[in-house]
Amino acid sequence: MTNSDPLPRLATEGERLGWIFSDRNLYRRRFTEPPPQPLPVPPELRERLERAERTTTKRILVSIGVGVLLAVLIGCCGGVAARGDDGSGRALVFLFAGLAFVAGIAGAVIAALMPGWARKAVEAAQQKAQDEYAREHAAWDSRRQWHDQQQQQAVDARPEWSAAAPSPGTRRVDIIGGTMYGWEAVLTVFGGSLLATRGRMVLADFTGEALSGELIRLAETTNRSVRELVLPEQLAEFDLVAGLSPAELVDGLVEAMYGDAPEGNRAERSQDALLLTEISTILEPRLTMARLLAALHVLAERPASPELTPSEREQLLTLRTEAARVRRIEAFLHPMEAMGSAVSSTEIADLTCLVAGGEGGQAQNELLKDLTVQWLGRQVRRAEPPIGSLVLLGADEIHHRALERLSTLCERRGIRLVLFFAHLRADSLRTIGGGEVALMRLGNHQEAQQAAEFVGRGHKFVLSRLTRSLGGEETHTLADTVGESESKGGERGSRFVGRHLRRFSSTNWSKTRNWSQTESTAQGTNWSDASSAERVYEYTVEPRVLQDLPEYAMVLVKNEGTGSVVQAVEVDPAIVTLPRVSMTPLPAEPVPDAVAPAPRSLPSSPTVGWGAISDPPRQREPGRSSHE
Known part of the structure; x- marks a missing residue:
């Protein structure tokens, strides 16, 4: 687990x-390759179409007119020339005249068809350009998708914190x-x-x-030793002056009593330090806060403490002290009397609080x-x-x-x-x-x-x-309903029964009482850790x-x-x-200059296309056919 x-x-x-x-989205680079543009239709094709549409009627009329004119001219000239000939000459004249007329009609038909042919040429050129544009755009879009996916993968791999x-x-x-x-x-x-x-x-x-x-719980969770002491409640379990020499103890106590206040009297500090040094010299090597306070009690002529030996008490009584000074030092140190009296462990912990x-x-x-x-x-x-x-x-x-x-x-x-x-x-x-x-x-x-x-x-x-949310809901309802109703009514009247008139009266009375209790409990807890x-x-x-x-x-x-x-x-x-x-x-x-907007959501699994390819699609060289 x-x-x-x-x-x-x-x-x-x-x-x-x-x-x-x-x-991380600030480091997304934009795809800078411009999209391809569709090729235009060659202008000469459009010019030919416009010219054909503009001159169609004229060409038709000219073709027909030329054909008719040639036919009439051939017929007239041939008839004059073949007046003395036999029928074969006239037949030949009519043949050429007919051919001239047919040629005129054929020219008119061709003139009428020329706009359609020009239009088809333009449409064919347009279709070819669209096909070429579709192929180039598909290749460009493949390269863009590959670039976007590479950028998405790079952005997803970047830490956000x-x-x-x-x-x-x-x-x-x-x-x-x-x-x-x-x-x-x-x-x-x-x-x-x-x-x-x-x-x-x-x-x-x-x-x-x-x-x-919370730091202590973290240390304990990671198997680190912890020692927590709340002072002064646990002062007996912790000795702040343990292991100090007499000189170090005296310096520390005097500094703690006077602090760094500039108004402190140097003479008073020196006299207190001298007195504490004399007491510490007598009490060493068993120098504790309890024994130091016991020595001050002796100097203040209070009952002797079992912390001191008779020899130590005698030496202390030989010191010449001021009662006010002893009382003042005792007042400072009295709250520390229990310090270190019940030290349970001296092991060094990974975390000491x-x-x-x-x-x-x-x-x-x-x-x-x-x-x-x-x-x-x-x-x-x-x-x-x-x-x-x-x-x-x-x-x-x-x-x-x-x-x-x-x-x-x-x-x-x-x-x-x-x-x-x-x-x-x-x-x-x-x-x-x-x-x-x-x-x-x-x-x-x-x-x-x-x-x-x-x-x-x-x-x-x-x-x-x-944004983090945690929610819950609980509903409990209890309903007690008591109801009572009472009704009373009556009726009086008369009616004929046969030939006799009879009077009648009736009285009715009813009383109902109902009692109901409904209890409903609904408990719903919704928890979301949405970050x-x-x-x-x-x-x-x-x-x-x-x-x-x-x-x-x-x-x-x-x-x-x-x-x-x-x-x-x-x-x-x-x-x-x-x-x-x-x-x-x-x-x-540095943040790249080209920054793309927020990306589209990409599928988590690889799909068919450039998403499953690690190499970018190659850009087609200009001038090379896509069918090669």
Whole structure:
């Protein structure tokens, strides 16, 4: 039984952001050979016909007149000459006179027949020209049909959807704008190709929407290992600071507590770092978040924790600390107390998803976000086996300096970095441009205007339209009917019976009641998976256009060295189910100058004629007879 799930098709090797629609009928070449023209009738034949028709009467009269005149002349002259001769001379004269008359009549008959003969000559020439034209047109039509079929086969062999891939050598892709559904589609298409091409992937979702569900199902369908952690709900199963040296742990915690805020007090940071370094030195080598918080409890003169040994408690009490400082650090780190306390598995998965959940307060989530970004940086530097791609959803929440550090690390190690920004704000504008930029729907007009300025107005792109339908219908009716009727009537009167008058009266009464229940159920389900792709309007990069982009469309801006190249990319995962879809990028081909209109539908099976012949019909050489 074949697997009809299209998700595994998305895990085909080769990076794909989506697909670019190309109207294959634009590459259909027109048959440029002109059709043959019928040969005209030779003009001398028509001139002869016109002359014969014009002079017929005159020729008849002249022939008859000449014949009669000759006959009379011969008769008169011969009679005078043969006056003294015997009868044989006169007979000879009459014979010649009769021959002259007959010759005149014969000339008249010939003159009357000449238009018919000329007409037949013209008709014969016309028939010959028509036969020659029919043969030449049939040969031309055969060549045209062969050309059309070859073009149809070439067009049918062309993909209609070509993969849109990042430029070679580009390590970073910034995706700006879009909806959650659009991001989920990009994750499924682009993420599936990254898993198949680059191997191990780490994904961090800071949106709180858990958009990686379909990508996880794709990975599981293709027999790839998956590890999904929702933070802070599953914080006990994941240790963000595992394997760090005391100095690295202190640097990470201080950076997470203060961040990159310019108003941060350097003296306060240094004192916090010194205190945490002293505590970490006492607690090593068993340095965990729970033991660090237990040490802070000791310094705050709280009940001792079993996490610490008596020797460690004594050393901690020798430290000279400020209660306010200890309390502040404890308040920052307290939400992380359960981190790594119930780690169940340390196996490396093909797909690791860290998802920001909806639980926890803002302070805890901010600290978790900063620690997660630091953990991602360590994964880029140290992970074995190395990761192939790193995806961050909701990169707006991360400081641009941290993003720049991550970008530099990924660039040096050849790791694909994909950043999703929900908005195009000041921090995003300072961050984007380190790689290729893809713009999705931007709801804010100011952001759309900045995006249009970033791309450069005037660029044009073309989008297709997909139509898919799914429908169903169910009808259930129940009817209860109760009816009751009552009638009462009577009659009074009198009538004669014999000779007596009798009076009579009658009364009738009736009551009827009916009850009925009807129940009908009709269920009809119609399902159609009708996919149609067609070329629609050509768009120009303008703010309003970027605000009205379809949910599954993006404008990819690529730097090809000579300038920006704008491509319209469609990211709907359902495209993979359509025919003529290429999973690899195709080289751009110029559209031929001669473009034919939409073709006629050709039969699917070969028919008798040029359709079953691979070689074109030969064009008859001029001057050669078709009967040779």
